[in-house]
Amino acid sequence: MDKAAYFEQLRQKRxxxxxxxxxxxxxxxxxxxxxxQQLARKLDLSTVTLYKYFKNSEDIALALQERILETQxxxxxxxxxxxxxxxxxxxxxxxxxxxxLKNRERVTLLxxxxxxxxxxxxPTGERSAFWTYASQIRHFMEQLLEKAQSQGLIFGxxxxxxAFDFIMSLNVAFIRQIGLMEDECFKLEEKTIKRQIEQLLxxxxxxxxxxxTTP
Amino acid sequence: MDKAAYFEQLRQKRxxxxxxxxxxxxxxxxxxxxxxQQLARKLDLSTVTLYKYFKNSEDIALALQERILETQxxxxxxxxxxxxxxxxxxxxxxxxxxxxLKNRERVTLLxxxxxxxxxxxxPTGERSAFWTYASQIRHFMEQLLEKAQSQGLIFGxxxxxxAFDFIMSLNVAFIRQIGLMEDECFKLEEKTIKRQIEQLLxxxxxxxxxxxTTP
Amino acid sequence: MDKAAYFEQLRQKRxxxxxxxxxxxxxxxxxxxxxxQQLARKLDLSTVTLYKYFKNSEDIALALQERILETQxxxxxxxxxxxxxxxxxxxxxxxxxxxxLKNRERVTLLxxxxxxxxxxxxPTGERSAFWTYASQIRHFMEQLLEKAQSQGLIFGxxxxxxAFDFIMSLNVAFIRQIGLMEDECFKLEEKTIKRQIEQLLxxxxxxxxxxxTTP
Amino acid sequence: MDKAAYFEQLRQKRxxxxxxxxxxxxxxxxxxxxxxQQLARKLDLSTVTLYKYFKNSEDIALALQERILETQxxxxxxxxxxxxxxxxxxxxxxxxxxxxLKNRERVTLLxxxxxxxxxxxxPTGERSAFWTYASQIRHFMEQLLEKAQSQGLIFGxxxxxxAFDFIMSLNVAFIRQIGLMEDECFKLEEKTIKRQIEQLLxxxxxxxxxxxTTP
DNA sequence: AATGAATGAGGGTTCATTCAT
DNA sequence: TATGAATGAACCCTCATTCAT
Numbered sequence: 001m002d003k004a005a006y007f008e009q010l011r012q013k014r015x016x017x018x019x020x021x022x023x024x025x026x027x028x029x030x031x032x033x034x035x036x037q038q039l040a041r042k043l044d045l046s047t048v049t050l051y052k053y054f055k056n057s058e059d060i061a062l063a064l065q066e067r068i069l070e071t072q073x074x075x076x077x078x079x080x081x082x083x084x085x086x087x088x089x090x091x092x093x094x095x096x097x098x099x100x101l102k103n104r105e106r107v108t109l110l111x112x113x114x115x116x117x118x119x120x121x122x123p124t125g126e127r128s129a130f131w132t133y134a135s136q137i138r139h140f141m142e143q144l145l146e147k148a149q150s151q152g153l154i155f156g157x158x159x160x161x162x163a164f165d166f167i168m169s170l171n172v173a174f175i176r177q178i179g180l181m182e183d184e185c186f187k188l189e190e191k192t193i194k195r196q197i198e199q200l201l202x203x204x205x206x207x208x209x210x211x212x213t214t215p
Numbered sequence: 216m217d218k219a220a221y222f223e224q225l226r227q228k229r230x231x232x233x234x235x236x237x238x239x240x241x242x243x244x245x246x247x248x249x250x251x252q253q254l255a256r257k258l259d260l261s262t263v264t265l266y267k268y269f270k271n272s273e274d275i276a277l278a279l280q281e282r283i284l285e286t287q288x289x290x291x292x293x294x295x296x297x298x299x300x301x302x303x304x305x306x307x308x309x310x311x312x313x314x315x316l317k318n319r320e321r322v323t324l325l326x327x328x329x330x331x332x333x334x335x336x337x338p339t340g341e342r343s344a345f346w347t348y349a350s351q352i353r354h355f356m357e358q359l360l361e362k363a364q365s366q367g368l369i370f371g372x373x374x375x376x377x378a379f380d381f382i383m384s385l386n387v388a389f390i391r392q393i394g395l396m397e398d399e400c401f402k403l404e405e406k407t408i409k410r411q412i413e414q415l416l417x418x419x420x421x422x423x424x425x426x427x428t429t430p
Numbered sequence: 431m432d433k434a435a436y437f438e439q440l441r442q443k444r445x446x447x448x449x450x451x452x453x454x455x456x457x458x459x460x461x462x463x464x465x466x467q468q469l470a471r472k473l474d475l476s477t478v479t480l481y482k483y484f485k486n487s488e489d490i491a492l493a494l495q496e497r498i499l500e501t502q503x504x505x506x507x508x509x510x511x512x513x514x515x516x517x518x519x520x521x522x523x524x525x526x527x528x529x530x531l532k533n534r535e536r537v538t539l540l541x542x543x544x545x546x547x548x549x550x551x552x553p554t555g556e557r558s559a560f561w562t563y564a565s566q567i568r569h570f571m572e573q574l575l576e577k578a579q580s581q582g583l584i585f586g587x588x589x590x591x592x593a594f595d596f597i598m599s600l601n602v603a604f605i606r607q608i609g610l611m612e613d614e615c616f617k618l619e620e621k622t623i624k625r626q627i628e629q630l631l632x633x634x635x636x637x638x639x640x641x642x643t644t645p
Numbered sequence: 646m647d648k649a650a651y652f653e654q655l656r657q658k659r660x661x662x663x664x665x666x667x668x669x670x671x672x673x674x675x676x677x678x679x680x681x682q683q684l685a686r687k688l689d690l691s692t693v694t695l696y697k698y699f700k701n702s703e704d705i706a707l708a709l710q711e712r713i714l715e716t717q718x719x720x721x722x723x724x725x726x727x728x729x730x731x732x733x734x735x736x737x738x739x740x741x742x743x744x745x746l747k748n749r750e751r752v753t754l755l756x757x758x759x760x761x762x763x764x765x766x767x768p769t770g771e772r773s774a775f776w777t778y779a780s781q782i783r784h785f786m787e788q789l790l791e792k793a794q795s796q797g798l799i800f801g802x803x804x805x806x807x808a809f810d811f812i813m814s815l816n817v818a819f820i821r822q823i824g825l826m827e828d829e830c831f832k833l834e835e836k837t838i839k840r841q842i843e844q845l846l847x848x849x850x851x852x853x854x855x856x857x858t859t860p
Numbered sequence: 861a862a863t864g865a866a867t868g869a870g871g872g873t874t875c876a877t878t879c880a881t
Numbered sequence: 882t883a884t885g886a887a888t889g890a891a892c893c894c895t896c897a898t899t900c901a902t
Contacts, residue, residue: 007885014886030334032247035871046888051873115330118397119245165407166414173388180391182333196381203418206425222861250896261863262898272897460764462677465875476884477877487876545760548827549675596841603818606825612763622810629811633848640851652864659865682892691867696894 015053018043019064026064027105031116034061065113065129068106074133075099076140085148086208090201092144093171096137097197100175104186107179114176134172138164148208155211167204174200230268233258234279241279242320246331249276280328280344283321289348290314291355300363301423305416307359308386311352312412315390319401322394329391345391349383356383363423370426382419389415445483448473449494456494457535461546464491495543495559498536504563505529506570515578516638520631522574523601526567527627530605534616537609544606560606564598571598578638585641597634604630660698663688664709671709672750676761679706710758710774713751719778720744721785730793731853735846737789738816741782742842745820749831752824759821775821779813786813793853800856812849819845 021043026034036057040047054060075095077088100107114128127135145160154163178186178193186193236258241249251272255262269275290310292303315322329343342350360375369378393401393408401408451473456464466487470477484490505525507518530537544558557565575590584593608616608623616623666688671679681702685692699705720740722733745752759773772780790805799808823831823838831838 003884011885028334030331032331033334036873037871047871047873048875048889049887052886057872112330115327115395116245116247118327118395119243119248124399162410162414166411169392169411170385170389170415173392174385176395177384177388177391180330180333184339192380195377196384199381199422200385203422206421207414207418210421251898252896263864263900264862266898267861458764460761462761463764466877467875478879478885479883481877482882542760545757545825546675546677548825549673549678554829592840595837596844599822599841600815600819600845603822604815606822607814607818610760610763610821614769625807626811626814629807629852630815633852636851636855637844637848648863656864680892681894692892692894693868693896694866697865701894702892 011053015063016067018050018053018060019067022060022064023105023109026061026112027108031061031112036060061113061116064109068109069129069132072099072103072106072110072133074137076137084153085144085151086153086205089141089144089148089208090205092140093197093201093204096171097175100178101190101194104178107175109179111176111179130172130176134168137168141168145208154208158208158211163208167207170200226268230278231282233265233268233275234282237275237279238320238324241276241327242323246276246327251275276328276331279324283324284344284347287314287318287321287325287348289352291352299368300359300366301368301420304356304359304363304423305420307355308412308416308419311386312390315393316405316409319393322390324394326391326394345387349387352383353379360423369423373423373426378423381422385415385419441483445493446497448480448483448490449497452490452494453535453539456491456542457538461491461542466490491543491546494539498539499559499562502529502533502536502540502563504567506567514583515574515581516583516635519571519574519578519638520635522570523627523631523634526601527605530608531620531624534608537605539609541606541609560602564602567598568594575638584638588638588641593638596637600630600634656698660708661712663695663698663705664712667705667709668750668754671706671757672753676706676757681705706758706761709754713754714774714777717744717748717751717755717778719782721782729798730789730796731798731850734786734789734793734853735850737785738842738846738849741816742820745823746835746839749823752820754824756821756824775817779817782813783809790853799853803853803856808853811852815845815849 018039022034022039025039025042034057036047036050039060040050043050050060054063075092077092077095110129110133114130117128141164142160145154145163148154149158149160154160174197181189233254237249237254240254240257249272251262251265254275255265258265265275269278290307292307292310325344325348329345332343356379357375360369360378363369364373364375369375389412396404448469452464452469455469455472464487466477466480469490470480473480480490484493505522507522507525540559540563544560547558571594572590575584575593578584579588579590584590604627611619663684667679667684670684670687679702681692681695684705685695688695695705699708720737722737722740755774755778759775762773786809787805790799790808793799794803794805799805819842826834
């Protein structure tokens, strides 16, 4: 019988349960107050049991971060060739932000990780989860912008590299802002935020079309 | 005699020294690794002495936050009446961001506080330091925008409230982003950031003039 | 049928495998860092399985000690009657030390056990493994010395009991020293040690012949 | 007033008290069962207090080792020029062993440290406490042996280096043996040991005079 | 005002061992 | 027989904080 596989599955389920609880805890208390003992209490387990599933508390955080990055892939649409690139640009952004708002918890976590890790020693060159997330979009967006440029949809002087960097920089800043808002605040402001997203999108298009200079 | 006042002054100086050291420590190690014992060692004082100046470690953090908010007032220019409001808008932003880049450390601290306090219980309605900072700009900017509107410099459909919120939201997001970058990263990217600030400013003007809709 | 015997044999083999692994571990990490979990991991077994073979971790150590004592019998030659007892004495020592150098690992283990057990409660009168080892030589050596004495080869005033005690005391001390050396050190010093063994042997003969007093 | 000095003195006294207790504990239970909690209990202090005096448990062990090495300097006599070097050699050994027997506890500790550290990673080339102890004798003994050789008191073929190494090797082995004996055993055997020390000394002299070869 | 001494609380981790399957 | 799961006990260590001087 496939006992091993069965156990492995169970084990994965357990790991996931632990990560779920860890996620809740971090969202409620922030990274600094996240600790294994409390987590164990919350799960009604002994700490030792947790150590069977994860090497140590840092390991849990990393696993959680990884899980999020895996789940929270940016929703890249296929690049349909006969679409207007700028329409695609808009659509993509709408989907992206819808995704962000829907899974705000995950965004919050990534932002918390980022800040938490900011002062910890880490291999130089390693980038934050946010950056990883953003970089997954880069290729798609570059193609898009180049295509738009070749079709003359973009104002001549705009370099696609610059444009991408600027747009992504604002996107990341805005998404981080959404993630880091307090929950109550978010509930109150959700409508405003949605409006601002639309405004931002309009501006992006305007920026691409005009190069940012007033006509 | 003025003995009391003299001692009070001395006391204030001491408090400031302590806050200086705390600031360094937080910048280097982040909020979570900030602790009183290390702070005392760094200052070559006993912990007990620190407790004479501050109630507890959280008190230090709060005092530090306050001190920054006092020092780091947004650089509001006088509203000279015969200026073009949009020129003033641009100038103000340039000064604002110059200030941010010059005092990035303080911005970093505010951002770290914000994240740190995010999950701590605090009086409802109390807003983050960033929000406080932004709100100090509100009055000035509203005046500015209204004036611009009255002079027909702004696209008709843009409400000044909306405009302020949108612009400040992006500003705060971008400033936070600058504050939270790792120092090395910031050094590498400083030029890019400055360019992006200019781009952002262009975008703002575009937004105000056109209302965000393509002509 | 012989099923029972077969299983018993299997069981013995398993026990030996476990002891082998334990031996490696102790040699590498010392007695204090020896633990069942790591042992299980090394053997790719569950800890529970180990508990089926040995009552507990101490039991393993004891079994290992016993196994070594069984294997590492001192190489007693037959006492051929027409040999010169002192020649035999020399030969025996040479074989003994050759054996020690060849199986230094086991000597190391015995020495480690000895130190480890030094402060543990144990039945009074029970002696260390080294002592056990040495005592196996006693009878042989006593015969030898007596014979030598009867042949007038030993200086009159030397009591065989005293002589044996003295010689064995030095032997044990020297052998323990060899066992406890760090491996690297041993490699570097091996030649010196061999020379010193020869010197020691010369000294023993001198002692027996002269009784230790200067001629 | 010299408050600082007073406190420093007090602090040193405290440290010594702690080391005393640690010493007892290690002698009773061996290195592996030595731990800070129990030590604190024994001293009727909280563990935290111990941490004020020593960085961690390893630090205590090292401090203890150092203290012993400082206290337990080998009793080097002055090299009086008109003395017979071999007499001096004998005298020195007698004093040395008297010292060892009198302070057997310290010798035991050094031996326990040595074994404990055997498998711990440590800077290559660093030697055990025993070795340190022995090396302090080297210079003295070399002078002694050279002088003896120049006076023709030593058998020609004996190299002083070899001689020193051999003699010290046996001394260290024998002293370690004395240190590692169980206390009860030591009490029973003390007389025997003293006799064996005399025998050993005789043998050393014999060795020096004859070069180890039977006349 | 400043400080040395001391500690309770609590988080991090490891180990030996038992239980249920 | 073998093993995954689980845990109590105990050790390591740090931090905030109080007390007495």
